[in-house]
Amino acid sequence: MEKGKISSLQMAFMMYPTIVATALLGVPSITAKYAKTDLWLSPIFAALIGYLTVYIAIKLHKLYPKQTVIQFSEQIIGRIPGKILGFLFLFFYIQNTGLILRGYGEFVVGSFLVNTPISVIMASMVLLCAFIVRGGIEVLGRAAELFVPIFIFPICILILLLIPDFEYKNIFPILGDGIMPPIKGAIVPGGWFSEFFLIIFLLPFLADMKKGMKSGMMSVFAVMMTLIVVNLLVLFVLGSTTSTKLYPLMSASRYISLADFFEHVESAVMAVWIVGAFVKISVFYYATALGTAQWLNLSDYRPVVWPIGILIVIFSFWSLPSSMDVSRNDINVFPFQGTLMQTIIPLLLLVIAIVRKRNHKGTETS
Amino acid sequence: MRWGAFLCTSVIVILIILYEWPKMKKNPKKDKVAFLTLLLTGLVLAMFNLPQMAGPTQWMVTLFRPFGEFMEK
Numbered sequence: 001m002e003k004g005k006i007s008s009l010q011m012a013f014m015m016y017p018t019i020v021a022t023a024l025l026g027v028p029s030i031t032a033k034y035a036k037t038d039l040w041l042s043p044i045f046a047a048l049i050g051y052l053t054v055y056i057a058i059k060l061h062k063l064y065p066k067q068t069v070i071q072f073s074e075q076i077i078g079r080i081p082g083k084i085l086g087f088l089f090l091f092f093y094i095q096n097t098g099l100i101l102r103g104y105g106e107f108v109v110g111s112f113l114v115n116t117p118i119s120v121i122m123a124s125m126v127l128l129c130a131f132i133v134r135g136g137i138e139v140l141g142r143a144a145e146l147f148v149p150i151f152i153f154p155i156c157i158l159i160l161l162l163i164p165d166f167e168y169k170n171i172f173p174i175l176g177d178g179i180m181p182p183i184k185g186a187i188v189p190g191g192w193f194s195e196f197f198l199i200i201f202l203l204p205f206l207a208d209m210k211k212g213m214k215s216g217m218m219s220v221f222a223v224m225m226t227l228i229v230v231n232l233l234v235l236f237v238l239g240s241t242t243s244t245k246l247y248p249l250m251s252a253s254r255y256i257s258l259a260d261f262f263e264h265v266e267s268a269v270m271a272v273w274i275v276g277a278f279v280k281i282s283v284f285y286y287a288t289a290l291g292t293a294q295w296l297n298l299s300d301y302r303p304v305v306w307p308i309g310i311l312i313v314i315f316s317f318w319s320l321p322s323s324m325d326v327s328r329n330d331i332n333v334f335p336f337q338g339t340l341m342q343t344i345i346p347l348l349l350l351v352i353a354i355v356r357k358r359n360h361k362g363t364e365t366s
Numbered sequence: 367m368r369w370g371a372f373l374c375t376s377v378i379v380i381l382i383i384l385y386e387w388p389k390m391k392k393n394p395k396k397d398k399v400a401f402l403t404l405l406l407t408g409l410v411l412a413m414f415n416l417p418q419m420a421g422p423t424q425w426m427v428t429l430f431r432p433f434g435e436f437m438e439k
Contacts, residue, residue: 095422119371123378187437296400303390303397306382307404310375314411318421332434333426 001293001301002137008211010141011202012219013148018283019050019223021151021276022103023192025247027227028234030331032242035185038175039235039242043227045186049343050193050220056346057196058213061203063353069200069346070294076353085345086295090288092341094308097284098315099329101125104277105316106323111250112270122313129282130309133289134302137205140282147275154272155226158253159233161262165255166236189227191335196220197342201287246327285312368415375412379405 006014031039064072069089074082105122113121132140175182199216206212230249234242237252245251253266289308293301320326382405390398427434 091422095426099423292400292404296396298397298400299394300397303386303393303401304404306386307401307408310378310382310408310412311404314408314416315422317416318411319417319419319424321417329423329427332437333423333430335437336430336433337426 001299002205002290004136004138004141004205005207006137006141006202006205008206008208008215010145011199011206011212012215012222014141014144014202014279014283015196015199015216015219016148016222017144017151017276017279018198019192019195020226021273021280022100023189023223023227024155024230024249024276025107025273026103026327026330027189027192028231028248029243029245030188031185031231032235032248033185034187035182036177036243037171037173037235037240038182039185040171040228040231041175041182042185043189043224043231045183046189046193046227047220047224049190049339050196050223051217053194053196053343053346054199054213054216054220056343056350057200057203058216060346060350060353061200061209061212063350063357065209066204068204068291068294069197069349070291072353073349076349076356083295086291089341090291090295092337093284093288093291094311095315096334096338097281097288097312098318099320099326099334100277100281100284101312102316102320102326103330104274104281106326107247108270108274110323111247112267119313119317122316125278125281126285126309126313128278129285130305132282133286134305137202137286140286143282144279147279151272151276151279154268155230158256158265158269159229161256161258161265162233162237162252167239168236170235170239171232188331188335191338193220193223194338194342197346198283198287200346201290285309288312368413372409372413375409379409 028039031042035042060069060072064075067075070086073085073089076082077085101122104125105118108121109116109118132143196216196219199212203209203212234248234252237255238245238248242248250266250269253269254264256265257263285305285308289305290301292298292304292308296304298304320329386401390401
């Protein structure tokens with residue numbers, strides 16, 4: 001179905017913006033709501049979910065190489081339950097791609113293109129993503145390799161330019177209310193880290209499988225470091241008002257003013273962020289299209305790419321009347337739904353698969 | 367019923383069929399059926415007033431309500 005091959009480094013480059021792109025924007029303020037001044041500790045706890053998810057995905061992949069979750073769940077729990085689980089996975093990914101797309105649209109419309117209809121912004125993004133998904137995994141991998149440095153470099157520049165505005169004492173008190181607030185703050189980023197399960201759709205096309213585990217773990221570590229640095233940056237600049245800002249990193253970047261020349265860099269931040277969102281939506285879109293084709297046993301995934309694009313746009317509107325509902329969904333539903341679908345269910349699959357393999361071996365030897 | 371959205375979706379669906387159909391000549395019948403069914407699903411859904419309609423996202427909110435209440439505290 002997919003004949004392309006990617007390197008493990010390309011996989012890491014694809015996964016990095018898949019988590020970071022949207023986590024940079026809205027998550028620091030959500031974390032700050034629960035963790036107050038300890039928000040920079042939360043990504044460390046949340047990353048545990050990321051490490052666990054990558055470990056589960058790699059173990060599952062080793063038991064069933066050359067297959068994605070849609071295919072091997074049929075072998076693990078039987079044909080009909082496997083199909084039902086596959087449908088749940090596809091449904092989850094279509095729905096969440098819709099939510100990510102809506103989040104992207106709300107951000108662009110809310111902050112910059114105020115008079116543009118949101119459907120135009122979202123449809124143009126889906127159009128672009130559909131072309132890259134049709135191009136196949138190699139195109140996606142190379143695009144990520146090209147765009148991720150463009151995405152990381154300006155964040156480093158942003159940090160350097162903001163150093164004069166830092167208020168280092170904002171970090172105190174550290175753990176003033178004990179360890180619980182940062183752990184509760186870690187629930188929402190934890191949902192983002194569970195998205196690392198998407199590597200299960202990329203692992204079968206890895207040219208150097210041995211490095212898969214290493215680059216997956218490296219990717220989780222890079223995401224964790226980025227989130228810690230961004231949370232610290234936001235905390236140092238905005239202090240206790242972080243939780244009241246919708247997009248704290250954007251608000252922080254408005255503080256930049258260097259020699260009366262370097263001002264209003266937030267538009268550059270947005271441009272860079274759109275690159276990250278593009279890779280993110282493409283990876284989700286690719287997983288959905290490939291999964292759908294495998295679920296229906298099609299000969300190729302390319303024919304379903306365009307129809308799924310329409311479904312993604314539909315899901316980005318469905319029962320979400322306003323941007324309030326989108327952000328409420330990000331806090332109240334997604335962290336639990338994401339962890340359930342992408343960490344707990346795969347863990348159960350892995351346990352069942354290991355038990356079945358062991359029983360199978362036992363009957364063979366006896 | 368939102369005619370504007372429905373007409374736009376219809377135009378997009380027709381464009382997709384015109385673009386994709388010639389490339390799918392060699393694919394098995396199953397691919398074509400899946401392609402048209404998914405497009406039709408999208409077209410039918412586009413007829414409704416989606417943002418106000420109860421849908422999967424709404425069901426998930428209901429399903430995860432205990433967790434949502436935990437987060438609101």
